[in-house]
Amino acid sequence: MSTVLAAVSATGALMACRSAHEPAQAPLTVRVDSGSVRGVVKGKSRQFLGIPYAEPPTGARRWTLPRNPRPWSGVRDAGRPGNDCMQDSSPETEKPPSEDCLYVNVTAPREQHGALPVMVWWHGGGFTQGSGKDYDAVRLATEGKAVVVTVNYRLGIYGYLGLPGLAGSGDFGFADQIAALRWARRNASAFGGDPRNITVFGQSAGAMSACALLTSPEAEGLISKAIISSGSCGLRWPAGGLFPGAPADRPYVPVAQGQDDGLAAAEELGCTGKDALACLRGKTNAELLPHSPSFSDHLAYGTELLPRDPATALRAGAFAHVPVLIGGTHDEARSFVAGAIRYDPKLITSTTYPRLLEQAFGADARKVAARYPLSRYPSAGLAWATVLTDASWACSTLAGARDLAARTTVYSYEFADENAPNVNGLHVPDVPQGAAHATDLPYLFDLGGRDLLVNRDRKGLARTMVGYWGAFARSGDPNHRGAPRWRPGTAPLSLAPGAIRTVDAAAEHGCGFWETTTR
Template sequence: MARNGKRQRWYAAAGTAVLAGLSIATGTANAAPVAPETPDAPLTVRTDTGALRGASTDKARTFQNVPYAQPPVGELRWKPPQPVNPWQGVRDATKQGERCAQQPPGGEVAGSEDCLYLDVTTPRKQAPNAKLPVMVWWHGGGFTRDSKNDYNAERLADQANAVVVTVNYRLGIFGYFGLPGLAGSGNFGFADQIAALEWANRNAESFGGDSNNVTVFGQSAGSMSACALLTSPKAPGLVDKAALSSGSCKLDWPTGALFPGDRAHAPYLPVQEGQAKGRDVARELGCAPGKELSCMREKSTGELIPRMQDFADSLAYGTSLLPLNPSTALDIGKFARVPVLSGSTRDEARSFVAGAMLVKPDAVTSETYPKLLREAFGADAAAVEARYPLSDYPSAGLAWSTVVTDQSWACQTAEGNRELAKYTTVYPYQFADPNAPNVNQLFVPEVPQEAAHGTDLPYLFDLGGVDLLKEEPQRELGRTMVDYWASFAHTGNPNNDPNNNDEAPYWPELNEANPTAMRLAPGATEPIDFAAEHNCGFWRTIG
């Protein structure tokens, strides 16, 4: 699979003299002179709130910890993001900052409420007056953890020849808390994401970007937010494309799907439900009726952190930013008509099931499998068990994770893609590297991770600044994926040239005549019958 041709296209856009060089190499008479080398992009730029000084590496230019809103502390806790106050002089943007306040499972409290910052990464070399596509990344983490700091975008920006903006946003109780009468309830983290996207639109040209060519892309919670954005009245004029990884608007998990015994839920909930939950939490923390907001604002970060998980998957609808349930909005076609790239990993649920088994070793066994099915699917449990019999799998963990992957992730993503494709162009995919890096560090012999949730991330980003792709087949897949995402960001089509199959397998758009999805796997990148692989016809008969 030849890849250099596609990458040269994007570098050519930055001013490299590809055609002149070819002319000289072939000995053409009267060849045009080679153009001067593209210069290094300036390390000092001016934004709408002040000047920034960044840094450069061998392949990229970076500006770190750039404020896009005022610190949401004190009286600004649980208020929509407020504009940054302009600064004098040149602000140092060469050092990484805090992640938003959080507590990873089993870990220490980390971060700060003063966290509304973003990073900008561009190619190191950039032609004057460049108009590069802008790619705005919203990270995942269940709406309760992770940070822009975890996603080094130098390789992506360099190969894609794009401006990449990675964003922090408020998490958990700080981002999705609500109370009756509190403006912005359940939407503070979502409002942060939108404010960062607005910042990217306003300041794109300062970094060589094109404000008329902005792609929002995200994974897991970030993708659920990006999909929700498409249904928001804020979307028109703010986003031109969306790339959704493991986070469809149609996600809706049955009982026990994310953890045995966990309630059935979706990532979105009615604002009234979120407000009632916030009121209950405030009362449990000792706040008197009618004084919940002032009382909660007086509490320290440390006092609130233990209630973070109460506000996982709690992005509220029925609000000015999100009037409709995003799932309903897709059903009725009420969303922005922009090109969409959307997919999931082949083995999504293996990470959740393995994590549950580490916490509760007896949670998923041959004895508990029938009970898990009954709790999740009620009267349909017998049909599900007949379709997914334990005898077909090496372990109960693999059987249960296959059920949850197919029902809760794959087929609901496919449903969302079909709804989107009724009104806009959609490019579906499945990440399927069976030897992907075990980014979740889950080692449960009964549930090998393979292409589990989140294992696709190292193919686009160097997580924690480390390239986790150690074998050449994986590196080749990483180059292929970045090229597809880059082509999509540049043109709205992941194919470099829709009529050229020489550089990479052609990725067809979704329609009734072609219901396939692109499998992304080393040596096996090709369209597949995604619905058949995940038994989606069967799942349409359940529930």
């Protein structure tokens, strides 16, 4: 054999060996069921941004259930996200929100790895704020080896308005989320995903929606797993729990109450009688948006999509028996309390603390004060935040985990990095943020496209968490090589740098005490 032929033969053998062991590059142009899209490369990932999963709910389609998008011809550019759903926005917002907002963003590994698990993300924001584009999923897709779909859904009055006789009353945002899940199942294989292995996961309002989905008839056969972060079905805030002076609240309302609230908003907008809906559809966004806060935490049950109160359904075992990963942050309420203090420092002080307890807990206020005396805390704000974290967030999450674990496999966690990034931008000395609400998000996503983890220990925890989340999406078991063992059950795994261990969170948050206390 000549030297040249020998070289060619050796090169061919090397290429054959490489192709046998190295994954092929996945395509940037793929076809979904409504047309072809061209994505972009970001690091080791492919991103397909701003893909419509439903028709725009505009004009006469405002307050109607989502319908599949119209097909398009040619190749659609998927290099930029779609519009945020209608919400209050700052003047610096690059692109104003719009009612034409039902888009998804898909992030997948650049290299093909066979059929990957699909993770569909529902963002938080109190059902009135937020966008799927804010959660860059490159790390979760590439390190977790998953296809990640982040979703926009209708918010505020656009997503949760109810009126008598209106199909979908109070559930339009929820219907959007379900439509996006169905879109993901139909199109998973186009991005290298397994349509039979879909995990829904969300935080705050997104988690409350994910928990509700488990109790919906629509969940049957639609998802294989769920991850619920800071938002269980049993979440309940006492009076003043979200903001001093606010009434007691929870994420779900009976459809009749939702319709009454919708009629009240319509009347304030001058829309009454049989033509109220047509009148509302004629209102401008400037007229409607001021009413959106009234539809925060306003997902309606007693409907076709959500027949039962999710908390009641969970306790009765009437939910999809799929594996669930559920948890929250160690200091959930600190962000809400710090926000109230920043708004008005006089709202939460040593003087107002007894009154806050009385408004929240009535006859049990003295009992709560004895359990959480001001003398134990550096400030009234920190005392009040601890009360609300335990009473509203931590113990309801643990109770939800117990209800789920009675009938399916559950993995519980509590995010506990006391030096987590201050994602809420709250700098109130009396209430250090610690592991406050939403501070776990930078460990899974690059928020706004930025990696907020500059410390080696934080990055290490993030890799472990991404590994847990990805493994759970793949198999229903979060354990992966090199990570501390996570045992199924209701005792949470505490997630903190260098200190991942199982903890007795029920004792730490006084859940036995709160089971006997009026909220």
